[in-house]
Amino acid sequence: MTGKGLFLTFEGIDGSGKSTQARRLAEALTELGHQVILTREPGGSPGAEEIRRLVLEGEPDRWSAETEILLFTAARRDHLERTILPALEAGKIVICDRFADSTRMYQGLSRGDLRQLVDQLHKLMIGREPDITLLIDMDPETGLSRAKGRQGTEERFEDFGPELQRKMRAGFLELAQEFPDRFHVVDGNRDADRVAQDVSDIVLRELRSMP
Known part of the structure; x- marks a missing residue:
């Protein structure tokens, strides 16, 4: 499952600002003349968006971690088939x-010792890692405060509280050490413009190094 384009993901705890930075990067690259697809998980395709509502809304104990892994993997497979791979093949x-790193953290690590199961399903059903992953690192308490301040309907994971956020942050930083070739850690505790500049510098440097 290799494509001709570039597959870039944003990761981080809830409220880290990664969604804002993803949007800003998409706008910046589009202005430079690149063809850009901005998408999200869970979601990014009609079927995956239906699953998104199942996993992000409702009570915290609505699903077990094992069930969540299956739901997220199903959504990711549909997203991959219908959105990601066609765009990459088009350059x-x-x-x-x-993307999958969030499942490794939320279900595989922070809600149980299920990382091996996540990786097995990922290898079997997805088989694709990002080319670049930007981890927006954020203080857990600040991030949770931001996330709760959005007052949306998709608050199921925020409702697990600050302890989950602390475990998530530590886990993401460990993932960055596990996959150093694709991970770039960006300090998200700063002004959004400074974060965006760092993100842009990293991605443009990577683009210049591509054959």
Whole structure:
């Protein structure tokens, strides 16, 4: 499952600002003349968006971690088939707000010792890692405060509280060490413009190094 384009993902705890940075990067690259697809997970295709409502709304204990892994993998497979791979084959830059690393953290690590199961399903059903992953690192308490301040309907994971956010942050930083070739850690505790500049510098440098 290799494409001709560039597959770039944003990761981070809730409220880290990654969605804002993903949008800003998409706008900046489009202005430079690149063909860009901005998408998200869970979601990014009609079927995956239906699953998104199932996993992000409702009570915290609505699903077990094992059931969530299956739901997220199903959504990711549909997203991959219908949105990501066609765009990459067309030579476009795909920017995705969350991907498999979030499942490795939320379900595989932070809600149970299920990382091996996540990786097995990922290898079997997805088989694709991002080319570049930008981790927007954020203080957990600040991030949770921001996330709760949005007052949306998709607050199921925020409702697990600050302890989950702390475990998530530590886990993401460990993932960055596990996959150093694709991960770039960006300090999200700063002004959004400064974060956006760092993100842009990283991605443009990577684009210049591509054959």
